[in-house]
Amino acid sequence: xxxxxxxxxxxxxxxxxxxxxxxxxxxxxxxxxxxxxxxxxxxxxxxxxxxxxxxxxxxxxxxxxxxxxxxxxxxxxxxxxxxxxxxxxxxxxxxxxxxxxxxxxxxxxxxxxxxxxxxxxxxxxxxxxxxxxxxxxxxxxxxxxxxxxxxxxxxxxxxxxxxxxxxxxxxxxxxxxxxxxxxxxxxxxxxxxxxxxxxxxxxxxxxxxxxxxx
Numbered sequence: 001x002x003x004x005x006x007x008x009x010x011x012x013x014x015x016x017x018x019x020x021x022x023x024x025x026x027x028x029x030x031x032x033x034x035x036x037x038x039x040x041x042x043x044x045x046x047x048x049x050x051x052x053x054x055x056x057x058x059x060x061x062x063x064x065x066x067x068x069x070x071x072x073x074x075x076x077x078x079x080x081x082x083x084x085x086x087x088x089x090x091x092x093x094x095x096x097x098x099x100x101x102x103x104x105x106x107x108x109x110x111x112x113x114x115x116x117x118x119x120x121x122x123x124x125x126x127x128x129x130x131x132x133x134x135x136x137x138x139x140x141x142x143x144x145x146x147x148x149x150x151x152x153x154x155x156x157x158x159x160x161x162x163x164x165x166x167x168x169x170x171x172x173x174x175x176x177x178x179x180x181x182x183x184x185x186x187x188x189x190x191x192x193x194x195x196x197x198x199x200x201x202x203x204x205x206x207x208x209x210x211x212x213x214x
Contacts, residue, residue, distance in 0.1 A: 005070035006136030012070040013195040015188045022046040022155060023058045025112070028163055037162035044155040052132060056112045056165060059155050061148035063184045067091075068141040069195050076135050084116045087129045087140045091118050094194035095126070095144075098187055100180025102126055109168035111156050124149070124173025144191065145174045147182040 001012045022041040028034055029050055037057070038048040046059055060066070071083060088104060095102045095118065106117040106125045118127040129142040145152065153169040160167035176182040 001068060002070045002132070002134065002137050002139045005072050006134065009072045011072060011199075013068070013192060015065055015067045015191045015195075017062070017064065017184055017188075018060050018066050020046055020062055021060050022048050022159065023051045023060065024048060025051060025055050025057065027055065028057050031163045031165075033162040033164055037159045040158045040162055041155060044151070044158075046151075046155050055114055055130070057156065057159055057163065058112045058128070058143055059152040059159075060143065061145070061151050063146040063148050063182070064152075065144045065146060065184055065188055065191065066141065067144065067191050067195070068139055071138045071140065073133070073135070073137055076133050076138070079138075080131065080133065083138055083140050084129060084131060087131075087142065088116050088118065090194045091127050091129070091142070091144070091191070094190040095175060095178070095180060095187070097194070098175070098180045098190040100126070100175045100178035102175075102178050102180075107168065107171040109166040110171040111160070111167060118144075120173040120178040124171050124177065126173045126175060126178060144187060145172065146184045146187050147174050147176040149174050149177060 005012050041048045101121045102118050103121045106119050110125045112128050114128055116129040117125055119125045127142055127144040132139045149172050153172045157169050175187055
């Protein structure tokens with residue numbers, strides 16, 4: 001999708017449920033406890049994977065949603081912070097429209113800590129945003145915890161212990177915890193509408209997009 005946006009000059013949005021897994025960042029992959037962390041993830045039923053963007057480990061439960069916004073670029077050297085700010089604002093507005101009481105920020109010792117996060121108002125983290133930039137396009141992406149806090153807290157505690165990174169299980173929030181819907185389809189529709197905005201949407205099968213060359 002990123003490659004297609006760069007070649008066509010047309011932005012693209014995808015929101016989907018990746019399924020149960022535990023995504024490790026590049027810093028995790030170089031940590032002394034990485035092998036142990038992967039074993040722990042498997043023991044809890046979260047197959048480990050590595051991702052090319054983002055920071056520390058993130059757990060995806062069955063209802064967790066991932067989102068990606070591919071944005072064509074004229075100049076890859078500009079606009080980084082603006083894209084982050086826009087994505088956070090979009091996620092906030094979409095979740096609030098769906099009925100969730102959320103605000104910007106995250107609690108201390110949160111999973112995958114970063115400056116661009118959304119949390120239950122005064123509570124646990126619900127979403128985080130990352131970004132990958134290439135010469136002709138940027139991919140602003142992230143994940144949203146819809147309902148399942150328990151399994152995520154249970155697996156992240158020993159994973160972060162293995163990686164020797166601070167983590168507070170109470171820092172995990174969810175859309176449902178914020179008073180929003182527990183149905184991922186409702187949240188998906190809200191996110192899609194938020195990122196598409198008032199532009200005309202051309203719905204396409206991801207498999208029909210050209211393969212990336214990098």
